Amino acid sequence: MRDCAYTRSGLVSDEEKAFLENYNADAYPKPSVTADIVTLTLDEEDHLCVLLIRRKGFPYKGKWALPGGFLAVDKESVTETARRELFEETGVENAALKQLYTFSDPGRDPRMHVVSVAYTALVPKCKLQARAGDDAEAAMVFRIAYDIDGMTFRSGSLIVTESDLAFDHAKILRMAIKRLRGRISYEPDAFWLLRDRHEFAISELKAVYECIRNEKMDVGNFRKVFFRDFLNTGRVVALEKKRAGKKKPASLYDYIENLQDED
Amino acid sequence: MRDCAYTRSGLVSDEEKAFLENYNADAYPKPSVTADIVTLTLDEEDHLCVLLIRRKGFPYKGKWALPGGFLAVDKESVTETARRELFEETGVENAALKQLYTFSDPGRDPRMHVVSVAYTALVPKCKLQARAGDDAEAAMVFRIAYDIDGMTFRSGSLIVTESDLAFDHAKILRMAIKRLRGRISYEPDAFWLLRDRHEFAISELKAVYECIRNEKMDVGNFRKVFFRDFLNTGRVVALEKKRAGKKKPASLYDYIENLQDED
DNA sequence: TCAAAAGTGTTTCCCATACACCCATGC
DNA sequence: GCATGGGTGTATGGGAAACACTTTTGA
Numbered sequence: 040m041r042d043c044a045y046t047r048s049g050l051v052s053d054e055e056k057a058f059l060e061n062y063n064a065d066a067y068p069k070p071s072v073t074a075d076i077v078t079l080t081l082d083e084e085d086h087l088c089v090l091l092i093r094r095k096g097f098p099y100k101g102k103w104a105l106p107g108g109f110l111a112v113d114k115e116s117v118t119e120t121a122r123r124e125l126f127e128e129t130g131v132e133n134a135a136l137k138q139l140y141t142f143s144d145p146g147r148d149p150r151m152h153v154v155s156v157a158y159t160a161l162v163p164k165c166k167l168q169a170r171a172g173d174d175a176e177a178a179m180v181f182r183i184a185y186d187i188d189g190m191t192f193r194s195g196s197l198i199v200t201e202s203d204l205a206f207d208h209a210k211i212l213r214m215a216i217k218r219l220r221g222r223i224s225y226e227p228d229a230f231w232l233l234r235d236r237h238e239f240a241i242s243e244l245k246a247v248y249e250c251i252r253n254e255k256m257d258v259g260n261f262r263k264v265f266f267r268d269f270l271n272t273g274r275v276v277a278l279e280k281k282r283a284g285k286k287k288p289a290s291l292y293d294y295i296e297n298l299q300d301e302d
Numbered sequence: 303m304r305d306c307a308y309t310r311s312g313l314v315s316d317e318e319k320a321f322l323e324n325y326n327a328d329a330y331p332k333p334s335v336t337a338d339i340v341t342l343t344l345d346e347e348d349h350l351c352v353l354l355i356r357r358k359g360f361p362y363k364g365k366w367a368l369p370g371g372f373l374a375v376d377k378e379s380v381t382e383t384a385r386r387e388l389f390e391e392t393g394v395e396n397a398a399l400k401q402l403y404t405f406s407d408p409g410r411d412p413r414m415h416v417v418s419v420a421y422t423a424l425v426p427k428c429k430l431q432a433r434a435g436d437d438a439e440a441a442m443v444f445r446i447a448y449d450i451d452g453m454t455f456r457s458g459s460l461i462v463t464e465s466d467l468a469f470d471h472a473k474i475l476r477m478a479i480k481r482l483r484g485r486i487s488y489e490p491d492a493f494w495l496l497r498d499r500h501e502f503a504i505s506e507l508k509a510v511y512e513c514i515r516n517e518k519m520d521v522g523n524f525r526k527v528f529f530r531d532f533l534n535t536g537r538v539v540a541l542e543k544k545r546a547g548k549k550k551p552a553s554l555y556d557y558i559e560n561l562q563d564e565d
Numbered sequence: 566t567c568a569a570a571a572g573t574g575t576t577t578c579c580c581a582t583a584c585a586c587c588c589a590t591g592c
Numbered sequence: 593g594c595a596t597g598g599g600t601g602t603a604t605g606g607g608a609a610a611c612a613c614t615t616t617t618g619a
Contacts, residue, residue, distance in 0.1 A: 046412045069333060112331040114408060118406070141419050143379040146307055148308075154373070
């Protein structure tokens with residue numbers, strides 16, 4: 040009998056125990072389940088970037104794909120799969136990982152029926168470069184550019200188009216960006232894209248918003264909503280320090296992680 | 303070799319064909335995948351209701367559960383599973399079916415690791431009663447009531463509590479209601495709960511909003527946003543007819559289904 | 566002293582809310 | 593007539609948007 044809260048509860052009758060012992064879990068065919076991670080970050084010039092890996096084997100050999108991997112059955116949830124894979128690919132442990140959508144068309148993988156639970160990971164600026172550089176042929180961070188109906192991905196001189204992406208990953212990526220755009224105005228996602236969300240200036244946060252929303256914002260108005268929505272509500276606290284920079288030093292702030300984050 | 307867009311594309315090399323022919327899809331263990339459907343509707347008195355079925359077998363025998371079923375591997379997406387199951391349980395074909403969240407804790411089912419993709423189905427008033435009544439022991443529509451930390455479900459004299467629900471279905475249901483509440487103010491979900499979204503009065507739509515948001519709304523203001531957000535944007539068109547009722551006849555409107563509905 | 570970035574104050578305008586009021590119908 | 597629900601108009605306050613302005617630093 041499997042070990043889980045239900046079977047440990049002591050409320051399982053002998054009849055039910057027998058049922059569970061004899062249950063044939065493999066009576067019906069099952070699909071494979073994977074987690075695919077849309078790892079978004081910003082580069083030095085505040086451009087939205089995505090982490091892609093180059094496929095070394097069939098299918099879609101040589102094409103670029105979202106990092107991901109198969110669920111370890113009986114051992115983890117798909118969220119844990121995603122967190123594990125994200126760490127393996129990028130070394131990033133502390134990222135905002137949110138479930139995006141589950142894709143399950145039977146034909147999305149030529150090998151077999153694969154149900155993919157897609158996640159969006161928001162990774163702080165620069166945190167990504169290091170590990171990706173270790174094995175440039177395998178994992179790279181691409182700057183996302185928008186063309187006439189379609190995206191292109193640039194990393195140095197390398198240019199990749201949407202049709203160079205494996206599986207339905209272009210669709211997944213489009214959905215992730217669209218969702219991020221929609222969420223940014225009412226969720227504190229932007230903080231996770233800061234270089235350091237525990238020591239940042241208002242102008243840095245503003246830059247993140249501007250690059251996601253793709254529009255310049257007014258300084259004064261941005262401050263007003265920042266104070267109202269974040270500082271006054273306690274999501275952000277002011278630090279004593281000031282940033283030593285080239286110009287007038289800016290006040291620094293610290294984002295307080297929200298513990299009771301809903302699923 | 304599996305038949306899908308990729309393999310039909312003609313771009314598959316002989317080497318890759320051989321790979322796909324010889325691919326062992328069962329080399330690694332797989333989880334089961336199900337679709338669970340949170341079927342929400344309103345009753346005659348505009349109370350939020352949910353469809354539950356009574357489990358006839360182990361596990362959670364005798365407990366109430368969300369309708370659902372296993373994905374038919376290689377034959378359908380989980381969305382199609384959900385649509386199929388919804389039809390089988392309720393006879394409802396034309397409901398707003400939206401993916402809610404994917405639940406995948408290894409211990410959520412004592413039989414085996416089951417990944418459940420939860421969907422929310424919004425079913426027009428009264429459409430549900432008929433089929434559910436056919437086999438009252440199997441499927442029933444419950445009115446949802448909120449108690450001190452917890453829901454109760456009533457159908458006539460039968461009262462069911464959260465702990466009478468199987469698996470993690472209470473959690474799923476809570477998330478569905480929370481999401482509906484959140485979406486109602488910016489998505490046209492309310493129309494799908496109308497008795498007849500192709501012939502309704504403004505006051506009926508207002509009643510739906512009021513019961514989801516659990517607060518009375520101002521008549522004049524509701525009209526203003528209705529005209530601005532729905533009539534002027536073409537999502538709704540005015541009908542010639544007027545409602546023949548007990549009092550002053552009300553103008554009727556028709557909701558235009560949005561075809562390019564994003565996933 | 567000038568450029569650049571940080572930070573502040575003010576004006577305008579829109580729109581959500583509140584609320585008062587008129588209209589059409591059945592009884 | 594009058595109760596009931598349908599439908600309309602208007603006053604008001606708060607907040608978003610626009611923008612002008614001051615302050616502090618490095619060069």
